Amino acid sequence: MTQTTDSTGIVIMGGSGRMGRMLIDVITASDSAHIIGVTEAPGHPWAGRDLGEALGGAASGVPVTDQALDVVAKAQAVIDFTTPTATLAMSKVTAQTGAVHVVGTTGMTADDIAALDRAAQETTIVRAGNMSLGVNLLTQIVRQVAAALDDDYDIEVVETHHRHKVDAPSGTALMLGEAAAAGRGVDLDTVADRARDGITGARTRGSIGFHALRGGDVVGDHDVIFAADGERITLRHQASDRSVFARGALKAALWGQGKGPGAFDMLDVLGLR
Numbered sequence: 566m567t568q569t570t571d572s573t574g575i576v577i578m579g580g581s582g583r584m585g586r587m588l589i590d591v592i593t594a595s596d597s598a599h600i601i602g603v604t605e606a607p608g609h610p611w612a613g614r615d616l617g618e619a620l621g622g623a624a625s626g627v628p629v630t631d632q633a634l635d636v637v638a639k640a641q642a643v644i645d646f647t648t649p650t651a652t653l654a655m656s657k658v659t660a661q662t663g664a665v666h667v668v669g670t671t672g673m674t675a676d677d678i679a680a681l682d683r684a685a686q687e688t689t690i691v692r693a694g695n696m697s698l699g700v701n702l703l704t705q706i707v708r709q710v711a712a713a714l715d716d717d718y719d720i721e722v723v724e725t726h727h728r729h730k731v732d733a734p735s736g737t738a739l740m741l742g743e744a745a746a747a748g749r750g751v752d753l754d755t756v757a758d759r760a761r762d763g764i765t766g767a768r769t770r771g772s773i774g775f776h777a778l779r780g781g782d783v784v785g786d787h788d789v790i791f792a793a794d795g796e797r798i799t800l801r802h803q804a805s806d807r808s809v810f811a812r813g814a815l816k817a818a819l820w821g822q823g824k825g826p827g828a829f830d831m832l833d834v835l836g837l838r
């Protein structure tokens with residue numbers, strides 16, 4: 566694992582997960598950062614082991630632990646793609662140590678996000694439901710298109726993910742819905758239509774619909790559809806490799822160094838706001 570004097574020391578949360586493993590690959594290949602520790606859920610079989618050995622190879626000297634503070638105390642950043650409960654617990658640890666906390670975890674409630682915003686008074690938190698450049702750029706395009714079109718254009722957000730995903734709509738779908746609502750100058754919570762089933766009645770003018778498909782190994786596909794009488798526009802992003810999320814998260818961890826306390830997102834990191 567590469568380490569130079571100006572290399573940023575990073576803790577990966579949930580190292581055995583789909584995103585955790587991708588982060589291990591991306592950070593190991595980076596000249597700008599190195600892994601100083603990995604955390605896992607309490608009682609996880611990797612906890613207490615060496616990372617290299619847990620991955621089935623030679624010892625790496627990188628510990629895996631379920632005692633976050635042990636490793637976070639030495640870290641400049643924590644990258645976290647886990648669960649809302651684990652993310653909130655980690656926000657208390659990073660608030661204590663000052664490590665930059667990069668949060669990719671989705672499925673968070675408004676109360677969870679408010680708790681993260683409070684933690685951001687103590688350290689830098691960068692949170693985004695999607696860390697890829699493509700999706701963050703797409704949010705800006707969606708906002709522009711929604712601002713240019715009126716309510717004659719019905720907006721629907723359709724997302725497809727692998728069979729293991731536990732939250733819906735996806736964090737990305739909500740980001741795209743927020744962007745569309747912002748373009749229209751409305752509040753997403755007021756216009757979102759998230760559960761159509763049965764005799765729903767005709768579509769409510771001005772609503773923004775969400776639809777979640779789950780199956781197979783789909784990394785993450787998102788469509789934003791603007792449908793009017795006689796024409797329809799579809800804006801689409803398809804992720805085919807999780808490295809786009811991991812590279813974005815690493816960029817956020819490096820960008821956050823020296824920023825000071827505050828809540829940021831990937832538009833800040835990518836300079837797209």
Ligand SMILES: NC(=O)C1=CN([C@@H]2O[C@H](COP(=O)(O)OP(=O)(O)OC[C@H]3O[C@@H](n4cnc5c(N)ncnc54)[C@H](O)[C@@H]3O)[C@@H](O)[C@H]2O)C=CC1
Pocket residue numbers: 578579580581582583584585604605606607609646647648650651668669670671672693694695696697736810
């Ligand atoms: N923002 C983005 O760009 C992306 C966000 N995600 C989100 O990231 C999250 C994780 O996704 P996956 O990697 O597919 O899930 P996963 O289920 O494969 O991995 C989650 C990992 O977190 C670990 N974990 C659970 N509690 C923990 C704790 N207290 N401490 C440390 N580790 C803990 C689990 O044991 C597991 O290894 C989901 O919310 C997903 O929607 C996923 C991809 C991209």
Ligand SMILES: O=C(O)C1=N[C@H](C(=O)O)C[C@H](O)C1
Pocket residue numbers: 671694695726730734735736737738784785786
């Ligand atoms: O769970 C996933 O896999 C993904 N989650 C994020 C989301 O909820 O939008 C990002 C990406 O689509 C993959």
